[in-house]
Amino acid sequence: EVQLVESGGGLLQSGGSLRLSCAASGFSFSSYAMSWVRQAPGKGLEWVSAVSDSAGSIYYADSVKGRFTISRDNSRNTLYLQMSSLRAEDTAVYYCAKGGMVREGVRAPFDYWGQGTLVTVSS
């Protein structure tokens, strides 16, 4: 069974930094792209970033480019999101999701999601 478990969320002040983690199990983590998607309170889904299976390709949403860094440790089956210069508008539940990059010629959808971790940035 595929499981994605996020951790690292919390309450912090504007301008601060935080690192989110996503522990994956139930599939060959090193063979799949992974992504972060966030959802502000009462709002819709917003894609944040994606990393390929080997971390050779990385994409970011314009809203986080230069402030967030996605990475992965395939030996630990773990995905990370380092967030810095946080703003109030970064307040959201952050979901880790499997997929998001091209695999076998097709851009893979987000086929599994974690339960999310809440990040609250106070101004």
Next chain:
Amino acid sequence: QSVLTQPPSVSAAPGQKVTISCSGSSSNIGNNYVSWYHQLPGTAPKLLMYEDNRRPSGIPDRFSASKCGTSATLGITGLQTGDEADYYCGTWDSSLSAWVFGGGTKLTVL
């Protein structure tokens, strides 16, 4: 303002059919596969449809999807109260080099 446009809400009676539209452009829906997600209250999103019209295993055939040009549509037949959720369309935008989602549609089963 979302790149993909969905109606904010739709409603129908139990047992009836409903459709949810998702409108985009040539840089996203027009040239990339569309996927659909549903999110039950208080839970994480779940993949409902992918590659425009394919169902993951475990998704009943009451759910269907189609695409024509720069618009996509999700259909649900035999509505059940358990279908009440937020539904999102999503796809890659080749111009933005980013995934984009619709603003979400809240389905109410009256």
